[in-house]
Amino acid sequence: MLKRHLWIIAVAALAPGAVPVRAETVTVTIEKMMFSPAEISARPGDTIEWINKDVLAHTATAKGDWEVVIPPGKSGSVVLKIAASVDYYCRFHPNMKGHISVQEP
Secondary structure, three states: OHHHHHHHHHHHOOOOOOOOOOOOEEEEEEEOOEEEOOEEEEOOOOEEEEEEOOOOOEEEEEOOOEEEEEOOOOEEEEEOOOOOEEEEEOOOOOOOEEEEEEOOO
16 A cells, blocks of 8 residues: 555656656567668667567667567567667678667656
8 A cells, every 4th residue: 555655646746737658669570681660769668679570580789788689470679778879780680770769758
């Protein structure tokens, strides 16, 4: 019960009329050796999910940060932690590139 009251207090502390932002899932399809869409926007806490429709394995690799391996016919995801622009690519096929613009709500 105490947790519920703390949550209500936290919501009440928001600006009048503000609604808490919910995390969303942004889907990127991998098909014909391309990320589609190649450029997306998201917020911290959102999940990016890549769905691989190719017959080859791919990765979504943000150099020095994270890497998601996506087998053929499968999906993989990452939860974005901070607001920052992120360029990513497929480590197996470096010509495949994407960009995520992560902004505070």
